[in-house]
Amino acid sequence: MMRGVPIEVEDVRNLLENIQEFTDNVAEEGGIMEEIELRDKKQLREAAFLVEDAIDEYMIREEQKPPDPGCACEIIDFIKTMILRHQIKCKFNHLNSQFAVNKEIHCFSEQESRSRGNKKATTTLRNLLRAPLYRNDIVGFEAPKAKLIGWLLKEKEERTVICVVGMTGLGKTTLAKKVYDKKKVTRHFDDYCVWITVSQSYTVEELLRQLLSNIYRQSEYYYHHHPQDISEMDRQSLAIEVRNYLRQRRYAIFFDDVWNTNFWSEIEFALPDNMNGSRILITTLKMDVALCCERSSFVEIHEMQPLNLAQSFYLFNTKAFFDIGGRCPSNLRDVCLDMVIKCKGLPLAIVVIGRMLSTKDRNAFEWHKLSENIHSEMINNPILTVITQSYGLVYDDLSSYLKLCLLYCAIYPEDYEIKPKRLIRHWIAEGFIKHISGRTLEKIAEEHLQELIQKCLVQKSFVRFGGKVKGVCIHSLFLVLLRQKARDYSFCKFVIGHDRSLCGIIRRLSIATTSDDLLESIESSHVRSLLFFTKGELSESLVKGIPTKYKLLKVLDFENSRLLDVPENVGDLIHLKYLSFRNTHIESIPKSIGKLQNLETLDLRQTNANELPKEISKLGKLQHLLGDNMSLIRLKGGIGGMESLQTLRDVRIDEDGTDLITELGKLTQLRKLSLIDVREGQGIALCSTINEMQHLEKLYIEAESKDAAIDLSFVSFPTMLRKLRLQAKLNKLPEWIPKLENLVDLSMSYSQLTEVALESLQNLPCLSVLTLGDCSYEGLSLHFQDGGFQNLKELEIRWLSNLESIIIEKGALPSLKRLTFINIPNLKTASGIDYLENLDVLDNYLTPTEFDKIIAPLAKLIKEKVLDYEKRRY
Numbered sequence: 001m002m003r004g005v006p007i008e009v010e011d012v013r014n015l016l017e018n019i020q021e022f023t024d025n026v027a028e029e030g031g032i033m034e035e036i037e038l039r040d041k042k043q044l045r046e047a048a049f050l051v052e053d054a055i056d057e058y059m060i061r062e063e064q065k066p067p068d069p070g071c072a073c074e075i076i077d078f079i080k081t082m083i084l085r086h087q088i089k090c091k092f093n094h095l096n097s098q099f100a101v102n103k104e105i106h107c108f109s110e111q112e113s114r115s116r117g118n119k120k121a122t123t124t125l126r127n128l129l130r131a132p133l134y135r136n137d138i139v140g141f142e143a144p145k146a147k148l149i150g151w152l153l154k155e156k157e158e159r160t161v162i163c164v165v166g167m168t169g170l171g172k173t174t175l176a177k178k179v180y181d182k183k184k185v186t187r188h189f190d191d192y193c194v195w196i197t198v199s200q201s202y203t204v205e206e207l208l209r210q211l212l213s214n215i216y217r218q219s220e221y222y223y224h225h226h227p228q229d230i231s232e233m234d235r236q237s238l239a240i241e242v243r244n245y246l247r248q249r250r251y252a253i254f255f256d257d258v259w260n261t262n263f264w265s266e267i268e269f270a271l272p273d274n275m276n277g278s279r280i281l282i283t284t285l286k287m288d289v290a291l292c293c294e295r296s297s298f299v300e301i302h303e304m305q306p307l308n309l310a311q312s313f314y315l316f317n318t319k320a321f322f323d324i325g326g327r328c329p330s331n332l333r334d335v336c337l338d339m340v341i342k343c344k345g346l347p348l349a350i351v352v353i354g355r356m357l358s359t360k361d362r363n364a365f366e367w368h369k370l371s372e373n374i375h376s377e378m379i380n381n382p383i384l385t386v387i388t389q390s391y392g393l394v395y396d397d398l399s400s401y402l403k404l405c406l407l408y409c410a411i412y413p414e415d416y417e418i419k420p421k422r423l424i425r426h427w428i429a430e431g432f433i434k435h436i437s438g439r440t441l442e443k444i445a446e447e448h449l450q451e452l453i454q455k456c457l458v459q460k461s462f463v464r465f466g467g468k469v470k471g472v473c474i475h476s477l478f479l480v481l482l483r484q485k486a487r488d489y490s491f492c493k494f495v496i497g498h499d500r501s502l503c504g505i506i507r508r509l510s511i512a513t514t515s516d517d518l519l520e521s522i523e524s525s526h527v528r529s530l531l532f533f534t535k536g537e538l539s540e541s542l543v544k545g546i547p548t549k550y551k552l553l554k555v556l557d558f559e560n561s562r563l564l565d566v567p568e569n570v571g572d573l574i575h576l577k578y579l580s581f582r583n584t585h586i587e588s589i590p591k592s593i594g595k596l597q598n599l600e601t602l603d604l605r606q607t608n609a610n611e612l613p614k615e616i617s618k619l620g621k622l623q624h625l626l627g628d629n630m631s632l633i634r635l636k637g638g639i640g641g642m643e644s645l646q647t648l649r650d651v652r653i654d655e656d657g658t659d660l661i662t663e664l665g666k667l668t669q670l671r672k673l674s675l676i677d678v679r680e681g682q683g684i685a686l687c688s689t690i691n692e693m694q695h696l697e698k699l700y701i702e703a704e705s706k707d708a709a710i711d712l713s714f715v716s717f718p719t720m721l722r723k724l725r726l727q728a729k730l731n732k733l734p735e736w737i738p739k740l741e742n743l744v745d746l747s748m749s750y751s752q753l754t755e756v757a758l759e760s761l762q763n764l765p766c767l768s769v770l771t772l773g774d775c776s777y778e779g780l781s782l783h784f785q786d787g788g789f790q791n792l793k794e795l796e797i798r799w800l801s802n803l804e805s806i807i808i809e810k811g812a813l814p815s816l817k818r819l820t821f822i823n824i825p826n827l828k829t830a831s832g833i834d835y836l837e838n839l840d841v842l843d844n845y846l847t848p849t850e851f852d853k854i855i856a857p858l859a860k861l862i863k864e865k866v867l868d869y870e871k872r873r874y
Contacts, residue, residue: 049490049505049526053552056575139318140311141175144302148179151300152252152279153188159273161264161297162281163290166304167456167475168390169348172283173256175304179281180254189279191249192218197256200397204266208238211253211270215245239270250276258284259397264293273297285394287454306345315347316340319354335367342374344476349387356383375480388481394457395481404432405448406457409474410482411492411510413533417461417471420449422559422580425601425624429555429577430528440646440671465793465817465840466744466768492529508555514538529555537562547572558584559603566609571595581607582626594618604630605649617642625649629676632660640666646695647672658685665689674700678728683711691716703728706750706775722766726751727773733757741765749773749799755783762788774799784832786811798822808832817841827851833858 151162164172177195179185186193194214196207212230230238253271255263263282271280282289293299307315316336318326328336343349353374360366370377378384398406405427412418424445427433433441433448452458453469457478462471474482486492492508508529514536527550532538538561546556547569555578563584570579571592579596580603587608593599594615602619604612604627611631616622617638624647631652632639640663653661653675662685664673670693678686678701690696696718702725703710710728717736723745724737730751737746738760746767752775761767762785770792772782777800786809789795793815797803804826816836821827823846830851833842842859844852 049507053526056552139315140307141171141178144175144304145178148175148281148302149182149185152179152185152281155277156298157275157277158298159271159275159278159280161290161293161299162279163293163299163301164281164283164304165287165290165301165456166285167459167478168285168394169346169387169477170304170306171347172285172304174347176254176256176281176283185252189250189252192246192251192253194218194252195254195256198258198263200257200259202260205235205238207255207267208235208242208270209233211242212238215242242270243272246270246278247272247274249274250278252279252281254281254283256283258282258289259286261286261288261292263289264297265295268296285456287456288451291454307347307350308345309340312340312343312345312350313337316343316350316354319351320357322358329362331364332362332367335364335371339367339371339374342371342476346387346475346477348390349477352384352387356381375476378477378480379484387477388484391478391481394455395485398455398457401432401434402448402452404430405445406452407482407486407489407491408432408508408529409458410479410486411494411508411529411531412474413494413510413512414476414479415473416533417473420446420469420472422557423472424449425578426529426555426557429600431554442646464769467793514542524549526552528552529557531555531557532559532561532563534561537564540565543567544569546570551575554578556580558582560584566590568592574598577601579603581609583607589613589616591615597621600624600644602626604628610652614638620644623647627651633657636660636663639663643667643669645670649674651675653677653679653682655679658682661685661689665692668692669695671695672698674698676700676702677704678702678708678710679704680708680710683709684714686710687712687714690718693718695720697721698723700725701728703750733760737761738764743767745769747771747773748776750775751777753777755779755781758782759785759788764789765791767792769794771796772798772800776800778802781805781807784808784812788812789816791815794818794820796820796822797824800824801826804828806830806832808835810835814838819843821845821847821851821855823847824851830855 148162148164151160154160164176166172180193180195192215194211196210198207209230230241233241251271255267260266271278282293284290287301287303290299290301306312313328313336314326316339317328320336321328339353340350343353357367357370378388395403395406408427408430409418409423424433424442427445427448428441433445435441436444449458449472453460453472457474458472459475460469460471461473463469483494486508490505490507492510493506494510494512496512505526506524507526508531509524509527510531510533512533514534530546530550530553538558543563543565544567546553547567550556551573552575553573554575556573556576557578557580559580559582561584563581563586566581566586566589568590569592570590571594574595575598576596577598578601579599580601582603583606585607589604589609589612591613592615593602593613594617596619599619599622601624602616602622603624606628610627610629612627612635614634616625617635619642621644622642623644625642625645626647626649628650629652630650631654633654636659639660643666645667646669648664648667648670649672651664651674654677657679658681661675661678661682664670665688673690673693673696675686680703686701690699691714697720699718699721701710701712707729709731710726711731712726712734713732715734715736717739720742721740722742724740724743725745725747727747727749728751730753733751733753737743741764743764744766746761746764746769748771750773753772758777758779761770767789768791770789773796780802782797782800782803782805784807788809789812792813795813795816795818797806797820799822801824803824805828808830809832812832813836816839818841819833819836819839820841821830821844825846825848827847828851833839833855839862842855842862844855844859847855
């Protein structure tokens with residue numbers, strides 16, 4: 001609670017959350033936004049922003065109050081506080097009354113809409129999207145159709161659930177309908193084969209009645225002997241009736257367009273596993289629907305993929321030029337290709353745009369104009385709005401907290417690969433992630449991101465073979481909708497070129513221009529996030545003006561921009577929680593950084609700002625301090641007080657750094673620790689420090705040289721450790737390493753392991769990535785035994801000068817997907833690679849010519865296998 005504030009914080013927060021939910025849920029009726037209603041909601045949101053800002057300002061003032069009352073400064077501060085309290089009260093009362101009026105107006109508007117039948121718009125749109133608009137001439141479906149038919153007809157006795165998963169507009173319903181219509185499918189399931197369309201607001205009773213109705217129509221006996229009125233039967237009676245009919249039969253049921261995660265658990269009881277090859281096929285845009293089926297049934301999952309460019313261009317031409325046999329005129333080829341590329345392989349968009357153009361004059365100039373403005377046309381052109389409205393249905397189905405997280409993605413450029421850590425730390429800084437007792441905000445945010453991925457709203461752009469997602473992005477057509485909503489809600493603005501639509505309150509700002517005139521025109525006093533994606537050098541006047549113009553900033557991100565210097569007054573941004581200079585040209589950090597008492601993340605990676613000022617030790621809330629080769633020598637005696645730190649990356653240990661290592665032991669909340677240039681005599685202090693870190697998940701230790709032996713034998717068992725990187729000579733492998741049951745990623749260099757030591761690692765249950773680097777192994781032969789490294793997916797072997805042969809026994813490395821050899825000068829043979837049935841990538845660099853000749857045929861076979869799989873998959 002705030003001391004002495006006339007309105008309790010909870011009351012304010014509840015009101016703000018109610019406004020958020022209200023404007024989310026009622027901004028659209030039937031997918032069509034009313035202009036007057038939009039204006040009112042925007043005004044309401046902007047009024048809420050003012051209250052949020054006042055609350056933040058008050059909280060900062062309360063935290064910074066001097067401890068000794070009675071002086072003149074205290075009197076002045078008291079007067080300022082009273083004024084601020086009065087402002088909060090007035091703004092709160094005004095906002096409360098404005099909210100009440102808006103709700104009343106909306107209730108009347110909603111009644112009017114119902115009387116006009118507008119509530120049917122959403123259902124109509126869903127039916128339109130489900131309709132097989134392009135079923136007769138869709139392309140790229142032959143391989144997935146054959147795959148699904150194979151699963152349906154497979155001689156597998158267990159009841160199997162087949163899930164077709166993919167984002168809206170990829171053609172899930174069309175593909176499933178093509179399969180359902182195949183005669184060999186209906187003949188195979190001649191007992192009972194039925195198609196059920198699942199409404200978004202279905203009830204289990206409704207579905208069971210549909211199933212029973214189909215049973216009664218298909219069975220002459222049941223047609224004459226079924227209960228008189230199934231509408232009167234309860235859920236249990238309906239389920240038993242369906243189950244009794246299906247018990248001795250081989251059946252196939254197609255459930256189209258399932259949204260509810262709990263769908264399978266609700267319907268499963270009625271669908272018996274009679275061990276005679278029954279199948280259930282579900283189409284859904286949510287991966288979590290499929291994953292929930294796996295809890296109790298055997299499941300096959302087919303993930304829909306976008307069309308490739310050739311398929312997309314062919315489909316477009318069949319629609320736009322159907323009257324001339326689908327042949328694109330040469331003068332329109334370039335512009336048509338440009339539009340097809342912008343559709344990013346989405347059949348719905350390709351078909352809708354192609355059909356619209358089929359009615360237009362074939363004027364190259366007009367088509368170029370349309371192509372240049374295709375994204376705005378998807379918002380404003382009644383024919384093309386079906387594309388963005390289809391995404392709108394998915395967006396509207398989200399909870400309020402996920403809508404906030406997803407909308408924030410509109411702040412990044414189109415086709416931009418977003419690092420998950422960066423994204424979730426932005427969310428946390430903005431306050432989107434609510435605290436749950438016993439869990440870190442990062443873990444909660446990671447779950448939110450995973451949920452958006454499983455709903456096919458955020459796409460994985462870079463995934464490690466071990467399954468770790470390292471990059472995500474937003475489909476460019478979905479980004480069109482998100483940007484529109486972000487503008488409508490005053491949520492954020494992406495500024496590029498000579499954009500002049502910058503009136504009103506702007507909450508979050510993404511800058512992709514270096515135009516000083518444009519940036520000067522922006523109303524900046526309420527901006528919370530400021531991100532730069534500029535290619536040119538940022539002007540000195542712009543950068544220096546940020547701390548005075550953007551006083552309420554919580555996120556300031558210069559990553560990858562051409563920033564030369566940090567403004568001396570950056571410490572005036574007292575609300576700041578996230579500050580990134582990653583991959584910029586800065587060389588130092590000003591002392592005013594110590595005033596950022598709310599800062600949680602400071603990212604200095606890929607900069608020359610290595611010498612950190614002692615003032616950083618004043619940042620009591622800092623959780624993530626990230627850099628390269630950072631010297632903390634000036635922080636001695638202060639770093640131990642930064643008890644909120646969870647990540648400390650790339651700290652350089654100086655010759656007299658033993659005291660610093662010992663002081664790091666006070667950072668008991670650390671999850672990730674990275675130390676470089678560790679000296680030979682500092683091992684005992686390092687072990688003692690690590691033993692204090694009970695939450696440690698990632699540990700990187702790099703010795704000052706390859707001959708410096710670091711004794712880590714005194715480390716107690718760090719049970720939470722998931723990633724370990726040791727670049728140091730080890731007299732022997734520490735006994736605790738083979739006991740790390742949660743270890744996923746292990747990398748070793750200079751460790752000079754023996755064959756016995758390597759064998760002790762083969763039973764690590766979760767190990768997914770293993771890197772044996774420079775001088776990590778001394779033996780002449782590397783032997784992977786039967787049953788060893790059961791879950792390893794990536795193995796990299798490099799810079800082992802003694803190694804002459806590699807032996808892989810049958811049964812070893814059964815899950816391996818990637819195998820890499822780099823600069824192994826004496827390597828002659830590698831036997832047993834052909835046993836690795838799951839291997840997708842075999843790379844070798846700077847290996848002897850003799851070895852290259854041996855490995856080349858294997859690499860070719862693996863590549864052909866992967867290409868063949870991809871062809872069948874797509």
